[in-house]
Amino acid sequence: MRFLTVCTANVCRSPMAAEFLQHHCNSLGIDADVRSAGTHAGIAASDPDAVAAMAQRGFDLSAHVPRPLTPALLAADGADLIVTMTRAHLRAAAVMGSGIIRRTFTAKELSRRVVGITNDIDIDGDAGVDVDRESGPTISGWLAVLSQGRALKNLMGEDPNDDVDDPFGVSLAAHQRTADELDLTMGNIAQSLALWMR
Numbered sequence: 001m002r003f004l005t006v007c008t009a010n011v012c013r014s015p016m017a018a019e020f021l022q023h024h025c026n027s028l029g030i031d032a033d034v035r036s037a038g039t040h041a042g043i044a045a046s047d048p049d050a051v052a053a054m055a056q057r058g059f060d061l062s063a064h065v066p067r068p069l070t071p072a073l074l075a076a077d078g079a080d081l082i083v084t085m086t087r088a089h090l091r092a093a094a095v096m097g098s099g100i101i102r103r104t105f106t107a108k109e110l111s112r113r114v115v116g117i118t119n120d121i122d123i124d125g126d127a128g129v130d131v132d133r134e135s136g137p138t139i140s141g142w143l144a145v146l147s148q149g150r151a152l153k154n155l156m157g158e159d160p161n162d163d164v165d166d167p168f169g170v171s172l173a174a175h176q177r178t179a180d181e182l183d184l185t186m187g188n189i190a191q192s193l194a195l196w197m198r
Contacts, residue, residue, distance in 0.1 A: 005085075006037055007084070008041075012046070016050055017185075050175050082105075087106055111184070
């Protein structure tokens with residue numbers, strides 16, 4: 001499975017999110033390739049505070065090279081799931097191609113939704129959300145369940161319930177808070193997907 005995390009410059013939030021999501025997928029036996037990109041990525045190096053915050057958690061971002069968000073990265077054969085840091089990033093991704101919005105969620109929105117369905121996933125066929133065992137559990141099926149009741153018009157504007165704060169240029173402590181938040185949200189996402197896919 002191919003996952004893409006998206007922020008603005010691709011120097012702190014989305015690389016951090018990608019590292020955490022890759023780590024949690026690896027830990028749970030999910031075969032995933034997680035990449036990151038930025039809606040306005042340039043030639044800047046990784047944010048030193050992001051590198052330091054992640055190093056404290058055992059991750060090395062020092063060699064990260066920012067990558068601009070492109071339609072090719074968002075194509076169905078390039079990303080099965082797109083996780084953005086804000087609603088603005090979600091909207092920027094969604095306008096790059098048809099159908100992208102169905103595979104795109106903010107990190108916080110997706111984390112809330114997976115927590116909401118994880119206890120309802122029924123792998124025995126007794127109750128809850130059924131996994132179709134004839135075709136096998138798929139990421140598209142997981143996303144379809146997560147999208148139930150989703151009103152895209154509600155993703156307009158900014159909302160702290162959906163947006164991960166940008167710590168760039170603030171402080172190391174701000175980066176540490178962002179790292180903690182992203183570790184939790186990416187862990188929730190990976191755990192739900194692992195349960196769905198088993």
